[in-house]
Every structure is written in structure tokens, then in C-alpha cells.
């Protein structure tokens with residue numbers, strides 16, 4: 001894996017834009033994201049995790065600051081409203097006394113008038129002060145809401161990066177756990193189908209030995225784009241291990257998973273990786289399993305892994321279905 005690749009986000013963005021321009025593609029958010037990730041994923045994993053840890057800490061510090069601001073602002077608002085309502089209550093009490101004094105003719109018209117005028121001034125002043133506090137708190141809260149929205153975007157970006165394999169951009173094991181727990185729950189709750197297909201490149205070691213590790217890496221990236229090309233948008237690709245991948249197929253049974261694997265085999269046979277003038281053929285073995293009513297994601301993956309093991313040991317280039 002290349003460790004000389006850029007790690008600075010600005011540098012990555014610059015290269016991604018340059019590549020888009022070179023290919024004559026419009027810089028739409030989708031195109032940009034795809035190229036940004038492509039550049040990002042040629043980083044060495046150790047660089048990536050350090051960078052991402054730093055990013056994650058930055059977001060946590062931002063969140064801390066915004067929460068402190070929100071605490072101060074809402075505290076101030078509550079205080080002001082509390083004081084305002086106490087003062088309003090006092091004015092109301094005085095108003096009632098004045099009304100009673102007037103009704104019982106204990107106060108002259110002039111006295112009642114003066115008292116009422118004073119009380120009105122107090123109520124106006126309190127209302128004005130409360131209005132000022134609410135207005136300034138409103139703008140504080142708006143700023144806080146904007147900051148929270150940015151943090152939310154940063155968190156989504158961070159989580160995506162943390163769940164992605166550095167080399168291929170496919171999901172990593174952490175991403176797999178998250179995805180499977182969600183999809184298994186959904187399938188079991190709605191009575192839907194869920195299938196997984198695990199595939200492992202055959203004789204991959206020979207590719208590394210013959211062409212070098214860097215070319216082996218590029219073959220893995222190539223396989224990832226082939227797999228993504230045959231998947232539906234709702235399906236997911238996970239880099240499970242070195243040259244081992246897992247496909248998670250929602251709303252799909254064993255037959256559907258078999259179809260996907262067959263298509264991948266056809267596409268891979270038609271699209272070998274080219275290293276200079278040399279063709280590197282891609283072959284793989286696969287194991288398929290579909291979700292049982294009572295099992296969790298890990299058990300499902302384990303059954304696919306066992307089926308893959310059987311496919312490997314019964315001659316490679318085959319697909320086996322879990323019992």
C-alpha cells in the first residue's frame with residue numbers, strides 16, 4: 001500500500017477535483033464524493049486512522065463548546081423568564097389591590113389613576129426586558145442550531161470514514177457490524193429476506209508474488225469496483241479480510257444471491273486487471289447463506305464463511321450454499 005499518498009484533506013480535495021476535470025466530469029456532489037473517496041482510500045491505513053482520530057477529537061471539542069454555549073444561553077433565558085414572571089406576578093397583585101380599593105371607594109379617582117399608571121409602566125418595562133431577552137436568546141439558539149447542524153455533518157462524515165476500508169473504500173468490519181445489526185433487525189421485524197455472499201480471491205498470493213504487493217492492492221480495488229457495478233444500490237460490499245469480501249443483499253434469497261455471484265463471475269472474467277500489457281485474471285470462490293428467523297448477523301456471516309471454506313476445498317472457482 002502506498003504511504004506516500006496525500007493525507008491532507010485540502011490536498012485530497014485538490015487532487016479529486018483535478019481528476020474530475022481530467023475525465024471531463026461535472027463536479028457534482030456525487031462525482032466529487034466518489035473521487036474524493038478514491039483518493040482518500042489510497043492512503044495507508046495507519047495514516048487514515050490517525051487522521052480520523054484527530055478529526056473525531058476535533059468534532060468532540062466542537063460539540064463540547066457548543067453544548068457549553070447552549071447551556072449558558074438556555075440558563076440565561078430561564079433566569080430572565082423566571083425573574084420576569086415574578087415581577088409580572090407582583091404587578092398583577094398590585095393591580096388587583098388597586099381595583100379592590102377603587103371598588104370599595106377607599107381610593108380617589110386621582111389616586112387610582114396614579115397607581116394604575118405606575119403599574120402600567122412597570123408591566124411595560126418588564127415586558128420589554130423579557131422581549132429583549134427572548135430575542136437575544138433566539139438568535140443565540142439559532143447560532144447553536146447551525147453549529148449543531150455542522151457537527152452533525154462532521155459526525156456523519158467521520159462515521160462513514162471510520163466504517164470504510166482504507167484501500168478499497170468498501171465497508172470495513174466495523175461498518176459490517178453496524179450494517180448487519182440494522183438489516184437483520186429490519187428483516188426480522190418485517191419478515192423480509194436477507195442473504196449474504198462471501199467471496200475470496202483464488203490464488204491471490206500468486207498475484208502478489210508475481211507482480212508485487214502494490215499491484216495486488218490495485219487488483220483488490222479493481223475487484224471492489226467490479227462488485228459495486230453488479231450490486232444494487234441497497235446492497236453493500238464489505239472488505240471482510242485481506243482478499244475476502246462480503247456482500248449483504250437485502251430483500252434477497254439464496255437464488256438471488258447466487259445470481260449476483262454468477263454475474264460477478266461473468267463480469268470479472270470479462271474484465272481482468274491490466275498491469276501494463278499484462279492481464280491479471282480474477283477468480284474467486286464463494287459461500288452463500290440466507291438469514292434464519294432466530295439468528296444474528298455474526299451467525300449468518302459464519303455460515304457463509306463455512307460455505308466458502310467448502311467451496312475453497314472442493315476445487316476453488318465454485319459457490320457453495322450454507323445448510
Ligand SMILES: Nc1nc2c(ncn2[C@@H]2O[C@H](COP(=O)(O)OP(=O)(O)OP(=O)(O)O)[C@@H](O)[C@H]2O)c(=O)[nH]1
Nearest residue numbers: 200201202203204205206208213214216217242243
Ligand atoms: N496486496 C495485498 N495483499 C494482501 C492484502 N491482504 C492480504 N493480502 C495477501 O493475500 C494473500 C492471501 O493468501 P492466501 O491466504 O494463501 O490465499 P490465496 O493465495 O488467495 O489462496 P486461496 O485463497 O487458497 O485460493 C497473502 O499473500 C496476503 O499477503 C492487501 O491488503 N493487499
